[in-house]
Amino acid sequence: MRLLLSILVVCAIALGLGGWSAQWAVEHGTNFDAVRVGPWSASPFSGTPEADPYAKARRAKLAQLTLGGGEGIVFQAETDALGNRLRRECEYRLSGRTPVSRVFTLSAHTDEGQLILPESGRPGWLTSNSILRSEDNSFEIAVGPEARAGNWLATLGQGPYILTLALYDTPASAITGAAGLELPTILPDGC
Known part of the structure; x- marks a missing residue:
């Protein structure tokens, strides 16, 4: 007994x-297979059979669709270039370039994965074909609760959030390391 x-x-x-x-x-x-470029991280195998089973379960729980190996890659950032957690009530400046891609989208999400939508009726994301660029093809995007002239992504409310940069139809989706990738920097611009 x-x-x-x-x-x-x-x-x-x-x-x-x-x-x-x-x-x-x-x-x-x-994120056993995560690739890091500054504050940005991505799982290049997330849409393939080689994906980490825990990452598959997390995406299924959050009801997130993944991009296949040849379709694109999704980078996410939870911190700015100084290592501080991104906050919805603070202002940030994204500047630089992205790897070559047919289209990219930039959006802000809560920690639970919900898209942060502005109250103004604007979409809660920016796309590569709707942003203003410099002559050298670089761009600058203001991210924060206060409307700004030029490129602006709204992050209304309070608390932490995650920036998501999705690159579609890009050679970067085949990466296994971060060598040679250039992603926008995220600098604090006031809080």
């Missing part, structure tokens, strides 16, 4: 710890 009780206790502990660790990995993300 004592042996049976010991076996049941050990099994309960193993199932409890195993379930808790799997839930933690799904909720907090593991």
